[in-house]
Amino acid sequence: MTENAVFERIKEEIAANPVVLYMKGTPVFPQCGFSSMAVQVLSHLGVKFKGVDVLADPAIRQGIKEFANWPTIPQLYIKGEFVGGADIIREMYQSGELEGLLHEKGIAHSHHH
Amino acid sequence: MAMDAAQIEQLIKEALPDAEVRIEDLRGDGDHYAAYVRSPAFAGKSRVQQHQMVYAALKGRMGGELHALALQTSAP
Numbered sequence: 001m002t003e004n005a006v007f008e009r010i011k012e013e014i015a016a017n018p019v020v021l022y023m024k025g026t027p028v029f030p031q032c033g034f035s036s037m038a039v040q041v042l043s044h045l046g047v048k049f050k051g052v053d054v055l056a057d058p059a060i061r062q063g064i065k066e067f068a069n070w071p072t073i074p075q076l077y078i079k080g081e082f083v084g085g086a087d088i089i090r091e092m093y094q095s096g097e098l099e100g101l102l103h104e105k106g107i108a109h110s111h112h113h
Numbered sequence: 114m115a116m117d118a119a120q121i122e123q124l125i126k127e128a129l130p131d132a133e134v135r136i137e138d139l140r141g142d143g144d145h146y147a148a149y150v151r152s153p154a155f156a157g158k159s160r161v162q163q164h165q166m167v168y169a170a171l172k173g174r175m176g177g178e179l180h181a182l183a184l185q186t187s188a189p
Contacts, residue, residue, distance in 0.1 A: 034181075065176070069165055070161075070164075070165070070168070071168050071173070071175040071176035071177075072175065072176045082161060083161075084160060084161055084164070085164070086183075087164070087183055087184045087185065088160050088161065088164065091160070091185070092160075
C-alpha cells in the first residue's frame with residue numbers, strides 16, 4: 001500500500017470517530033504499558049473511543065508515525081486532531097486539561113472536577 | 114540496544130543549546146528513561162510541538178533504540 005493510501009485510511013478513521021486511540025493491542029487487551037495507561041485514562045474519563053490495534057496492521061503502525069510526525073504509540077486523536085502520546089495524555093489528564101478539551105469539543109464523558 | 118543518559122542529554126543539548134536537561138534512568142536498565150527539558154525555544158509552542166522538537170533532536174532514535182523516554186517539557 002502506498003503512503004498516500006495509508007494516510008487516507010487514517011484520515012477517514014479520525015474523521016469518522018470523535019475519539020480514536022492508535023495503540024498496541026486492543027482496549028480490552030493492551031499489549032504495552034503505555035497503551036494500557038492511555039486506555040485507563042480514557043476509560044476513567046468515561047469516553048467512548050475507537051481503539052485501532054497497530055500490531056494488527058504494519059502499514060498503519062508505520063504510517064501513523066509519519067502522519068503525525070510522532071515516533072511512538074499510543075497516539076490520541078480527538079475530532080480529527082492529534083492530541084499527543086502517552087506522556088501528554090497523562091499530563092493533560094492529571095491537570096484536568098484533557099477533560100476540558102473533551103468538554104470543549106462536545107464529547108460525552110463523566111465528570112471528575 | 115540501549116542508549117546511555119549522557120548520550121541522550123548531549124543530543125538534546127546539541128539541538129537545543131539553551132535547554133536545561135535532566136535525565137533519569139527509571140529502572141537502572143539503560144532502557145527506560147525520563148527526560149525533563151526546559152528551554153526558551155519552547156515558548157509559544159504547543160506540548161506536541163515541544164515534544165516533536167525533542168524527538169527531532171534524538172534523530173530517529175526514539176521508538177527505535179530508545180524504547181522508553183517519558184518526556185516532560187516546559188518553557189522558563
